[in-house]
Amino acid sequence: MATFALIHGGGGSARDWRLVVPELRRRGHDAVAVDLPIDDESAGLGDCADTVVKAVGDRSGVVVVGHSWGGFVAPLVCERVRAELLVLVTAMIPAPGERPADWWDNTGWRSPGDGDEVDVFLHDVPPDLAADLMAHTRRHSGTADGEPWPLRRWPDVPTRFLLCRDDRFFTPAFMREVVRRRLGITPDEIPGGHCPMLARPAELAERLVGYLGQLG
Structure with missing residues (x-):
């Protein structure tokens, strides 16, 4: 049995994963999702990682999953727990010393334009779930975004990246x-937009569990 440590993106919360958690448990695994302290002006990247590490506790067989902005946090967690696998889901990939605030220019990301947040992020999410997510969006402080990513190299953990083919925020060609x-x-690629945990929870869970079978 694996434990999936599920890390949300900017403005998100553990609530974002509420449909994926039961799907993983139905497949015989455990799952832990936490609220990162993104709305705490005193909290940096290390504090975000600490929150996940505390929730994981002494569990072994950990699969760390980072979504979107959570890509800056997930590798830090892998350095602090017994992680067997790191999976990035349409996520930001940090470079050593890079601030999250600088990632956009450094990677050449281009804004999707004038579409509203639902159109850009949630266009394939059922309307009731999209409305619920918007109602629970959290303020994202600038503290962690202004902090250099502290690792000198990528963690020595097998890494997979799951790209969303219909993502309007992190477009496929760019990612x-x-x-x-x-x-x-x-x-690897999956159909759908930027939030597959809400649009395609069963398919996402199946992909995550499938990666375990690829470990040697």
Whole structure:
């Protein structure tokens, strides 16, 4: 049995994973989702990682999963727990010493334009779930965004990247290139937009569990 440590993105919460957690448990695994202290002006990247590490506790067989902004936190967790696998889901991939605030220019990301948040992030999410997510969006302080990513190299943990083919925020062509340059791997792909945990929870859970079978 694996334990999946589920890390939300910017403005998100543990609530974002509420449909994936039971799907993972139905497949015989445990899952832990936490609220990162993103709305705490005193909390940095290390504090975010500490929150996940505390929730994981002494569990072994940990699969760390980072979504979107959570890509800056997930590798830090892998350095502090007994992680067997790191999975990034349409996530930011940090470089050593890079601030999250600088990632956008450093990677050449382009804004999706004038679409509203639902159109950009949640276009394939059922309307009731999209409305619930918008109602529970949390303020994201600038503290962690202004802090350099502290690792000198990528953690020595098998890493997979799951790209969303219909993502309007981190578009497929952009992310394929970022993954190639920063991780040196080819991403796997899933249909759907930026929030597959709400739009395709069963399919996402199946992908996450499937990665376990690829470990040697």
